[in-house]
Amino acid sequence: MLINILIVLGTFIFMEGMAWFTHKYVMHGFLWSWHKSHHKKHDHFLEVNDLFAVVFSIPSILLIYFGYTYEGYEILKYFGIGIFLYGVAYVVFHDIIVHRRIKINFKAKNPYLKRIINAHYVHHKVHTKGGAKAFGFLFAPKEYDIKND
Secondary structure, eight states: OHHHHHHHHHHHHHHHHHHHHHIIIIIIIITHHHHGGGGSOOSSSOOGGGHHHHHHHHHHHHHHHHHHHSTTOTTHHHHHHHHHHHHHHHIIIIIIIITOSSOOOOOOOSHHHHHHHHHHHHHTTOOSSSSOOOOOSSOOOGGGOOSOO
16 A cells, blocks of 8 residues: 555656656647647637647556556556646646636745746746746746745
């Protein structure tokens, strides 16, 4: 049981590194054509960028499916659950809290939450493929702390 929990937690943490890498080198790289919709103001609910969520859900779905379906591969489901939980955290933080794609009345009070929100706003100051900073989603260095709030 403990090993399964550690796999889920480890996978969740690993996913932040994968998200940073993918955001910097794929979204702001060869698949900018999808991601640029996220860096433009618009008045519609969906973006082409949302295709990334569909693509990124596939490994989670497959790992959970194979982990529950095939004897001897049960461990795979815990990797899939870790990816899934990271996806849920991403949607709550990025889509709901930061971008308010679902209208909520929320004011960040926690200093770390303020930091990662600020880092994301710094990222969105650049509307082009190059020159952006702060590619993480749930981790941001201290340099993005908000001073004198």
